Amino acid sequence: MPGKSQIADRIAARGASKAAALAAVDAVLDEITSALAAGERVTLTGFGTFEAAGRAARTGRNPRTGEALEVAATTVARFHPGATLRARVAAGPGAPLGAVADLGSLQGLAAAEQTPVAAPTEKVRAKPAAKVTATASATAKAKAKAEAKKAAVKKRADDAKRADAKKRAAKKAEAKKAESSKADAKKKAAKKSAGKGRTKKK
Known part of the structure; x- marks a missing residue:
């Protein structure tokens, strides 16, 4: 290979x-x-x-x-x-x-x-220098673009995680509220039952 x-x-x-x-x-x-x-x-x-x-x-x-x-x-x-x-x-x-x-x-x-x-003259040196600068600039732009792309992808992933966490927290809160409501209803029913018992004894 x-x-x-x-x-x-x-x-x-x-x-x-x-x-x-x-x-x-x-x-x-x-x-x-x-x-x-x-x-x-x-x-x-x-x-x-x-x-x-x-x-x-x-x-x-x-x-x-x-x-x-x-x-x-x-x-x-x-x-x-x-x-x-x-x-x-x-x-x-x-x-x-x-x-x-x-x-x-x-x-x-x-x-x-x-x-x-051999060292080139000033006139000859100017051309390659400009070419190298342009290449370096293009490479820097490409890197910046790639980094911006990665950052955007990471942000989307983080936003999705945060949204999922919020949904899970909201579901837990709803479940807790429902359990609390059930418990209150049971207490009220128990109080009513106790009140009826006392009335009958009198």
């Missing part, structure tokens, strides 16, 4: 360096994860579609004890395979894969880690 490291090894075997292959895999997974956290839909033509979907609060059961459990509302990641992926999986192993296309761009992902680069 291949994991991230094994996938990077397989890409490296097709012509890229291990560092570049691993950086490429990490970059793709990071972008998909960030997009889903921000509530976006990611479509890779032929491969499939990743999307974030809301799951409503529900009552589940403990598989060991059978006890009812309240499961809070949450957001989950879903994947829908594309036609090309389905056909390829159904056909089974195919011909060996060829060399990695556009190897230069793959190597560039890990270039900063492998070889020192």
Whole structure:
């Protein structure tokens, strides 16, 4: 069962360096994860579609004890395979894969880690700095959006718990009131009965 490291090894075997292959895999997974956290839909033509979907609060059961459990509302990641992926999986192993296309761009992902680069001029430096700032800003926005989403889900779950607690308290109060009314009625009946007994004796 291949994991991230094994996938990077397989890409490296097709012509890229291990560092570049691993950086490429990490970059793709990071972008998909960030997009889903921000509530976006990611479509890779032929491969499939990743999307974030809301799951409503529900009552589940403990598989060991059978006890009812309240499961809070949450957001989950879903994947829908594309036609090309389905056909390829159904056909089974195919011909060996060829060399990695556009190897230069793959190597560039890990270039900063492998070889020192001369300091750029002020003019050249300005462009990447702006790009990094924009990326950081987008990541911060995505995180803030995800946190706001989590907070909203938690608030809904807390509100539902509080509402249930109020209902239970109201039911208990009603039951107590009913019991008190019954007890009062019994006392009154007992007093009446005692009064009648005394009248008869006279």
